Amino acid sequence: MSWTEVRSDDRIVEWERSDGHATIRLRHGPTAWHVRFDRLHQSPEGGGYDSVRFDDEDAARETVAAWKREYGVASE
Template structure:
């Protein structure tokens, strides 16, 4: 599956998986960066949510890219 950027503004970048059952969000907070993955219950691998906080933008972006690979499942 692939990921499509569905939102981009000055604080948030969000990608949606091609099946529509998972999203990954990169968010710039006031003091840190946050990355989260959210899977709907319809997702092939089941419902789930995971989030992490980072001090640097580069670490947050690396995690977002790694999660795209990790959660890129085939139906």
């Protein structure tokens, strides 16, 4: 499944999985970067959530890319 950017402003970029059951959010807080994955309980894989804090943007964006690959495929 693919990811589509659904929000982008000066603090938050968010992507939604093409089935609508999962999102990944990159947020720039006052002192750190946060990456959050959230999958609905109605998803074929069931609910899921993960959140990680980073001191630098590059590491946060690498995690976004990795999670898009990891969570981009729903089980049938």
